[in-house]
Amino acid sequence: MSEQLLNEIREAKPVASPELRERVALIAVEAPAREPLLARFQPRRLLLVAPVAVVLVLLAAGAIANLPRGGTGDEEQAAVTAESSADQSVRSAPGSTTVPSESSTRESLSPAPILGAPSGAIAPSPGRLQRFQAEMRLRVADVEELSAATKSAMRIAQSLRGYVVSVQYDAPAEGVGGAQIVLRVPTARVQTALTQLSALGTILGQRIGIEDLQQPADDLTAQIETTQREIARLRARLESTTLADEERAVLQARLADARRQLTDLRTALSGTRAEARHATIQVGLTTERIEPAPVQDGRLDGLKEILAWEGTALLYVLVIAGPFVLLGVLIWLGLRFRRRQAETRLLEQN
Amino acid sequence: MTLPARRTPALSASFAATAEAHLDDVYGYLVYLTRDRMLAEDLAAETFEKALRLWKRFDPRRGSARTWLCQIARTTALDWFRAEERRRRREEAVARPDVAETDMPEGLSPELEGALASLSAGEREVIALRILLELDGEEAARVLGIRPTAVSTRLSRALTKLEERMIVHV
Known part of the structure; x- marks a missing residue:
């Protein structure tokens, strides 16, 4: 195409007539008519806003659902612990050796303890006889550290006026080393012991159980008093001079039985009190590379859980609605293609 | 000729200036599209009416005012073509205007x-x-709703065809 021809087209550019200019000028000064509602609706804007709105709604729903209801987090935690204790008491009672009657037990399973205060949530109640048992699993770096930690654990028990019940130490030249240490420390100092022991390595897990021994001790005391009264009564009857020889022999036998029973009861009470004086701590040390359980932040975890559920629900919705959306897009593309074809045909005809 | 003062301050001011600046472009485009100067005038006026209604939506970041006005002009012309086609079908008298009846610039x-x-x-x-x-x-x-490469192809074919027709006419 020659440049001359193109210039001719450019130079012959149509110019709007004065009448048209007047018409357009009048249009420009008129107040624009308000568009109908449907004309003002812009799907493109909705597409931009909708995802943001959906995300905000989901976050808000998660936050609202995660708000504490009628109590603090501590209260909720206490409720959970109480529920746990009911189950644990059923399991613990048959295994009890010193307490024949029913007992109440509190037990905490804490896969992710709070560092520095591993048993802060559960502590023995002062003034009551309780059996306190704790298990800790700690990871140490290597065999050298295993040895040092084992010694330290024993020293901790002794420094708190406790003692070492047993130690099993296994440190092979190759492979995973480990140690199992059973310590007894005064119950009043068990928190200190746990805090110090938890510093010996990385806490992998922790289990704390508290069994109430006060009621069994009270029962034993009552039985001792009853037996003592029985002995006193038998002794008083034996002091009588009017007893027949046969009757005296029977009373003496009953007195001997009562004395034996009193001895047994006193022994049991002493054992129960001794059991309550010291807490048992089992410490498991290992060099195995086991990742500690993630620290749980209750409120954030709740939010994460809710968001995960929302994400799952959203995925379901997408799976269900996906084909329809795809079909809609295909229809839209088809209609657009058809419209453009029609426009092209229209322009070719004119 | 300058446009008179407008009643709605900022909105009408900017629109009037834009309309005046691009009136010839819109009109010229419509003349080429319709081959009819009178029709092009009517469609140009209709284009600016629509443009005034849509002026709030105009976003300079998405294209120049001239491009935007040409898009509206094209839509207006296509609407007219469709209406004309329907009318012709109704009348069962499909009479494409002869070249001689055209009113080119x-x-x-x-x-x-x-x-x-x-x-x-x-x-x-x-x-x-x-x-x-x-x-x-x-x-x-942007005006035609196609890709730039398609525009180049379409232009090349149109100019080739124009050149061929010129030779025939000569």
């Missing part, structure tokens, strides 16, 4: 005018956009 040589008039509206509009209004490929593509 003044100043063109008879050969060029005849050759332009013999092109389809689609071919004329790409010549109008790229040659007459001197829009770049991107802007023309």
Whole structure:
């Protein structure tokens, strides 16, 4: 195409007539008519806003659902612990050796303890006889550290006026080393012991159980008093001079039985009190590379859980609605293609 | 001629200035598209009416005002073509206007005018956009709703055809 021809087209550019200019000028000064509602609706804007709105709604729903209801987090935690204790008491009672009657037990399973205060949530109640048992699993770096930690654990028990019940130490030249240490420390100092022991390595897990021994001790005391009264009564009857020889022999036998029973009861009470004086701590040390359980932040975890559920629900919705959306897009593309074809045909005809 | 003072301050002010600046472009484009100067005037007026209603939506970041106005002008012209087609069908008198009946711009040589008039509206509009209004490929593509490469192809074919028709007329 020659440049001359193109210039001719450019130079012959149509110019709007004065009448048209007047018409357009009048249009420009008129107040624009308000568009109908449907004309003002812009799907493109909705597409931009909708995802943001959906995300905000989901976050808000998660936050609202995660708000504490009628109590603090501590209260909720206490409720959970109480529920746990009911189950644990059923399991613990048959295994009890010193307490024949029913007992109440509190037990905490804490896969992710709070560092520095591993048993802060559960502590023995002062003034009551309780059996306190704790298990800790700690990871140490290597065999050298295993040895040092084992010694330290024993020293901790002794420094708190406790003692070492047993130690099993296994440190092979190759492979995973480990140690199992059973310590007894005064119950009043068990928190200190746990805090110090938890510093010996990385806490992998922790289990704390508290069994109430006060009621069994009270029962034993009552039985001792009853037996003592029985002995006193038998002794008083034996002091009588009017007893027949046969009757005296029977009373003496009953007195001997009562004395034996009193001895047994006193022994049991002493054992129960001794059991309550010291807490048992089992410490498991290992060099195995086991990742500690993630620290749980209750409120954030709740939010994460809710968001995960929302994400799952959203995925379901997408799976269900996906084909329809795809079909809609295909229809839209088809209609657009058809419209453009029609426009092209229209322009070719004119 | 300058536009009179407007009643709605900022909105009308900017629109009036834009309308005046691009009136010739819109009109020229419509003349090429319709081959009818009177019709082009009517469609140009309709285009600016629509543009005024949509002026709030105009976003300069998405394209120039000239491109935006040409898009509206194209839609207006297509609506007119559709309406005209329906009317012709109703009347069962499909009578495509003869080349001789066209009203192309003044100043063109008879050969060029005849050759332009013999092109389809689609071919004329790409010549109008790229040659007459001197829009770049991107802007023309935006108006036509196609890709810039397709604009180049369409322009090349239209100019080749125009040249062939010129030879025939000569």
